[in-house]
Amino acid sequence: MDGLTPSILQRGHLTCHCLLIETRDSLVLVDTGYGLKDVHDPHSRLSEFFLKQLKPDLRDEMTARRQIENLGFRADDVRHILLSHLDFDHAGGLDDFPSAKVHMMQTEIQGARAQKTWLDRQRFRPQQWSTERNWLAYHAESGESWYGFAKVHALEGLPPEILMLPLIGHTLGHAGVAIQRAEGWLLYAGDAYFYEGEMNVEKPHCTPGLTLYQIMMEKDRRSRLWNQNRLRELVKLHGHDIDIFCAHDVAEFTRLAGRSPDVPVRPLPKEETTRDRDFPREQPLH
Numbered sequence: 175m176d177g178l179t180p181s182i183l184q185r186g187h188l189t190c191h192c193l194l195i196e197t198r199d200s201l202v203l204v205d206t207g208y209g210l211k212d213v214h215d216p217h218s219r220l221s222e223f224f225l226k227q228l229k230p231d232l233r234d235e236m237t238a239r240r241q242i243e244n245l246g247f248r249a250d251d252v253r254h255i256l257l258s259h260l261d262f263d264h265a266g267g268l269d270d271f272p273s274a275k276v277h278m279m280q281t282e283i284q285g286a287r288a289q290k291t292w293l294d295r296q297r298f299r300p301q302q303w304s305t306e307r308n309w310l311a312y313h314a315e316s317g318e319s320w321y322g323f324a325k326v327h328a329l330e331g332l333p334p335e336i337l338m339l340p341l342i343g344h345t346l347g348h349a350g351v352a353i354q355r356a357e358g359w360l361l362y363a364g365d366a367y368f369y370e371g372e373m374n375v376e377k378p379h380c381t382p383g384l385t386l387y388q389i390m391m392e393k394d395r396r397s398r399l400w401n402q403n404r405l406r407e408l409v410k411l412h413g414h415d416i417d418i419f420c421a422h423d424v425a426e427f428t429r430l431a432g433r434s435p436d437v438p439v440r441p442l443p444k445e446e447t448t449r450d451r452d453f454p455r456e457q458p459l460h
């Protein structure tokens with residue numbers, strides 16, 4: 175499954191990689207993983223099918239909410255959530271940030287609400303959507319261009335260094351998030367690919383388990399493979415400038431986070447901490 179586990183008799187490991195961005199006046203969370211309610215009452219929130227298939231390691235201290243608190247922030251400092259898509263393992267933590275604005279593609283909301291197939295009903299869980307009133311939808315017909323990717327959106331209330339780019343395929347409104355930092359762009363590709371080797375420009379490869387899983391979960395194969403190709407092109411042409419990662423690859427998580435995905439984030443040393451930092455309690459008017 176993960177390309178790391180030595181025997182097919184052993185379970186592989188996947189991460190639910192979330193990203194926390196500190197802007198001048200708030201925190202922005204990119205994807206939310208599983209939330210506290212999923213941890214405490216998995217059977218009412220998640221489908222038995224995926225609980226059995228994936229056996230998620232549901233722990234209180236691994237949720238985004240607890241890790242953000244552990245860093246010295248308050249949950250309501252998270253004013254914005256950018257969601258790659260509405261699958262249960264990305265949207266479970268939405269309920270832990272009831273006042274945050276949630277940004278995602280319009281077609282994602284439509285597709286998830288439609289609940290067209292049996293699999294849709296297992297993956298898109300309305301039980302996790304108590305914040306629906308805070309959802310902001312972006313339309314795939316409009317937008318700017320970014321490194322050859324079209325229909326890229328700047329986001330309402332967020333600085334222009336944070337962009338959402340449609341990467342359709344895994345779901346009908348799947349999107350990645352690009353963040354401009356001093357050292358170059360960071361591109362979170364969500365579930366547009368699952369395994370680091372898929373972004374290998376010389377010899378793209380994927381494990382059999384993750385190849386099958388992606389086929390099982392895809393909503394639009396042509397778009398999915400086309401977008402994977404475009405991402406590889408991006409790595410080939412601009413890899414020096416753009417650091418790309420996906421939601422579920424353990425090696426990418428370990429490289430970027432500098433720790434194993436099995437352990438929660440450590441509080442920062444006192445001198446580096448933003449603890450006690452007071453973000454403005456009200457959103458600025460502009």
Ligand SMILES: [Zn+2]
Pocket residue numbers: 261263264365421422
């Ligand atoms: Zn996923």
